[in-house]
Amino acid sequence: MSDHSSHGSGLAHQFDDLDQQLDATTLGMWLFLAQEIMFFGGLFAAYTIYRNWHPEAFAAASHHLDIKLGGFNTVVLIFSSLTMALGVRAAQMGKNKAVFNYLFATFMLGNVFLVVKAFEYHHKWVEGLIPGPWFRFEGSTDPAVQMFFNLYFAMTGMHALHMIIGGGLLIYFMVQARKNRYHEGYYGPVEIMGLYWHFVDIVWIFLFPLLYLLGLHNS
Amino acid sequence: MSGHVTSKKIYFAVFGALMILTAITVGVATLDLGQLNTVVALAVAGCKATVVIWYFMEVRHARPLTKLTVVGGILWLVIMLILLFTDYISRDWMAGPQAW
Amino acid sequence: MNAALAPPPSAPTPSETPTHYLNASYGFRSWLLTLDHKRIALLYLASITLFFFIGGFYAVLVRLELVTPAGDLMSAENYNTAFTLHGVVMIFFFLIPSIPAVLGNFLIPIMIGARDLAFPKLNLLSWYIYMVGGMVAAYALFTGGVDTGWTLYAPYSSTYSNSNVTATAIAAFITGFSSILTGLNFVVTIHKMRAPGLTWFRLPLFVWAHYATSVIQVLGTPVLAITLVLLILERSFGFGFFDPARGGDPVLFQHLFWFYSHPAVYIMILPSMGVISELVTCFSRKKVFGYGFIAMSSVAIAVLGFLVWGHHMFVSGQSVYAGMVFSILSFMVGIPSAIKVFNWTATMYKGSISYSTPMIYAFGFIGLFTIGGLTGLFLANLGLDIHLHDTYFVVAHFHYIMVGGAVMGYLGGIHYWWPKMTGRLYPEGWARFSALVLFVGFNLTFFPQFLLGYMGMPRRYHAYPEEFQVLNVMSSAGASILGVGYLIPMIYLFWSMRYGRLAPENPWGAKGLEWTTPSPPTTFNFDETPVVTEEAYEYVKEEKH
Numbered sequence: 001m002s003d004h005s006s007h008g009s010g011l012a013h014q015f016d017d018l019d020q021q022l023d024a025t026t027l028g029m030w031l032f033l034a035q036e037i038m039f040f041g042g043l044f045a046a047y048t049i050y051r052n053w054h055p056e057a058f059a060a061a062s063h064h065l066d067i068k069l070g071g072f073n074t075v076v077l078i079f080s081s082l083t084m085a086l087g088v089r090a091a092q093m094g095k096n097k098a099v100f101n102y103l104f105a106t107f108m109l110g111n112v113f114l115v116v117k118a119f120e121y122h123h124k125w126v127e128g129l130i131p132g133p134w135f136r137f138e139g140s141t142d143p144a145v146q147m148f149f150n151l152y153f154a155m156t157g158m159h160a161l162h163m164i165i166g167g168g169l170l171i172y173f174m175v176q177a178r179k180n181r182y183h184e185g186y187y188g189p190v191e192i193m194g195l196y197w198h199f200v201d202i203v204w205i206f207l208f209p210l211l212y213l214l215g216l217h218n219s
Numbered sequence: 220m221s222g223h224v225t226s227k228k229i230y231f232a233v234f235g236a237l238m239i240l241t242a243i244t245v246g247v248a249t250l251d252l253g254q255l256n257t258v259v260a261l262a263v264a265g266c267k268a269t270v271v272i273w274y275f276m277e278v279r280h281a282r283p284l285t286k287l288t289v290v291g292g293i294l295w296l297v298i299m300l301i302l303l304f305t306d307y308i309s310r311d312w313m314a315g316p317q318a319w
Numbered sequence: 320m321n322a323a324l325a326p327p328p329s330a331p332t333p334s335e336t337p338t339h340y341l342n343a344s345y346g347f348r349s350w351l352l353t354l355d356h357k358r359i360a361l362l363y364l365a366s367i368t369l370f371f372f373i374g375g376f377y378a379v380l381v382r383l384e385l386v387t388p389a390g391d392l393m394s395a396e397n398y399n400t401a402f403t404l405h406g407v408v409m410i411f412f413f414l415i416p417s418i419p420a421v422l423g424n425f426l427i428p429i430m431i432g433a434r435d436l437a438f439p440k441l442n443l444l445s446w447y448i449y450m451v452g453g454m455v456a457a458y459a460l461f462t463g464g465v466d467t468g469w470t471l472y473a474p475y476s477s478t479y480s481n482s483n484v485t486a487t488a489i490a491a492f493i494t495g496f497s498s499i500l501t502g503l504n505f506v507v508t509i510h511k512m513r514a515p516g517l518t519w520f521r522l523p524l525f526v527w528a529h530y531a532t533s534v535i536q537v538l539g540t541p542v543l544a545i546t547l548v549l550l551i552l553e554r555s556f557g558f559g560f561f562d563p564a565r566g567g568d569p570v571l572f573q574h575l576f577w578f579y580s581h582p583a584v585y586i587m588i589l590p591s592m593g594v595i596s597e598l599v600t601c602f603s604r605k606k607v608f609g610y611g612f613i614a615m616s617s618v619a620i621a622v623l624g625f626l627v628w629g630h631h632m633f634v635s636g637q638s639v640y641a642g643m644v645f646s647i648l649s650f651m652v653g654i655p656s657a658i659k660v661f662n663w664t665a666t667m668y669k670g671s672i673s674y675s676t677p678m679i680y681a682f683g684f685i686g687l688f689t690i691g692g693l694t695g696l697f698l699a700n701l702g703l704d705i706h707l708h709d710t711y712f713v714v715a716h717f718h719y720i721m722v723g724g725a726v727m728g729y730l731g732g733i734h735y736w737w738p739k740m741t742g743r744l745y746p747e748g749w750a751r752f753s754a755l756v757l758f759v760g761f762n763l764t765f766f767p768q769f770l771l772g773y774m775g776m777p778r779r780y781h782a783y784p785e786e787f788q789v790l791n792v793m794s795s796a797g798a799s800i801l802g803v804g805y806l807i808p809m810i811y812l813f814w815s816m817r818y819g820r821l822a823p824e825n826p827w828g829a830k831g832l833e834w835t836t837p838s839p840p841t842t843f844n845f846d847e848t849p850v851v852t853e854e855a856y857e858y859v860k861e862e863k864h
Contacts, residue, residue, distance in 0.1 A: 023282070027284060027285065027288065030288040030289065031288060033292065034289075038296060041296040042299075045299060045303055048300065049304075049307050052307065053307075067245070071245060075241065078237045081234075082230060082231070082234040085225075085275045086227065086230060088277075093224060191277075195276055198271050198276045199276075202268045202271055202272070205267045206264045208244075209244050209248065209260035209261070213244065213245065216245075217248060217252075217256065
């Protein structure tokens, strides 16, 4: 029992109608996002506790992050949320070509973000700021400086992983859009893709000030 | 429930608001406000997140159950943080026994 | 979409074998690629039974060692591995999935009048994720195991242990997603796919229990996931999250770990409570007393269960003030459970009790869970816990809940719904006998452990002072009886699938939508979506002549 042909209504067998299907799918994605809040939340909890314990070390460590790159990435990601929202809107109206274009734009913006991130990570590697036995930090002898970088890499790394997954999903939906799958009754998949993408954006909205803007006033 | 189709204008306005809020958060970070720096940074981030949730994620048109799920997720994180802090804040409140 | 025709309600003649979900299609692919929630439930049944016996094997090793005071059967390191793997396998690969993945998967769509869960493909994916996690765990097991205790505390797990911590953490991480996705599936299904007329307060209490469990799975499991990520990053990549020398706090590991792992125990017990509600009402022939209270108590347990995790950490270095907060909340979380026990008892009062096997398990549950729950209150007391923490008192407490409670509920449910799931009746005589064997074996195994713990025997030690030997021997003897008690059902349940008497649609005369379908049901459960017009458990009192 396949759930829909490429030109079919898109109704899966377990649902009574498309409305119920959209309702259920959206709720399902929101529940998934609720668990993502808790997942990242563990990292934010660790960050909060350790920052409270070691404020100066964290501020000193934060100086080594390039706020221009961080700010640029923030703008890029928010812009990608705009293109994503416009993509969902296009799907709601059954405009599959526009869906493809907006999702493609989102995808490319996401890639820009990841390229900048890779550049930043490489820079950290060169400077010896990857935590572990090779960690070296001039400017402070406080061992907690390394804790900042533990959290920096764990949090931005986990975020980047979610973006990579998001990028892969975007490709899938672009392919579906090419096949003219979406129409006024059936656009749920694009909508939940959007929810996921916006969530990843929100995580960055919090990461940026907490990681990059710490101690900016002390420089 | 065919969704309400939001106008492009609203999406662009939201984008503009997010840009302004980003500028604000960077600007305020350059000032030394002591403890307030963190408060402002989190408040601005909270505003940005709220705007993304309400408009981009269409929660303003969503069912009550969806809204409950959003609130629930955030509430659960808050609960975790608060109870964690009961430990970390109060660890130094009492010196240990001087002798067994 | 073709719904198979419903077969006639009485046992069919050999010439007209009806089509149902078991014989609708044949071959490995039809099972391994199935989207039918009932088949997926059976896939889980097979897998968790396998893991149960693996976990049981490690229990055998532990109890064998403890027959003598000296650590003479195995080295301390090997013993540590045995109890660790017992815990890891039993908790993550048996208890947490057990009732939801087998009975929940099978019954929830039928109980609410739906054709399947909201996301059948996600359901199948959940099983595959679980199997992948299981294989990673098997790898960890066969290449030396892990010796940190199932709780994986830092810094031993993050820095000093030479065992397969990372592999075990990865296995638990992967399996956690199975749990999250199942929970997500259930929540959406229960919200969005109830039949017309099936309001929330007409739902079977089994469904309420699974709803509460699913909320815990969705909100709690991700915190375990991130904790395991941090552990792996520290152990394998040198990120010192919990390393005091680099500004970290090992107690933070415990906080994050128990934030999930305490609600996890409610994941393990709530579904079982849901089963008991169903059994008690059916075998008392009486509507549940205080339906609303039982339904709401499940929700209360789910919520309160998130607020008490620090009671595992009273002596860890956590602040005393936080300890006080967690202690009072831990006393409060006992209240909704007590409400359930009162209401089950009140349901039985003036009911017409029959002592079929499922009801024997229900009685066992109520008694043993009460003991387990009350001893939890002992442990919630800050002062007492200083004496009892990390002793066999704790071990006895949680086994009374997990085995005396959760496993008995699971077995009671398996027996109760066995005719529905397989279309066969199990042999009642053997079933009652093994229930009694289990009850005796269980108490002989674990009651002495309360005494041992109170007298100061610590847990997780392979040797102990000589004065504790008598009780330990009793405990190990009980464990052997328990083992027999588990083996017998394995044999007759398996036997019954081929040779058991054919089951009618409603062998127990019970209320509930599942009992209006054939035994076993057709692939899509109902020819037409049922319309519900009566309240739950509308049993009619029989006239006495």
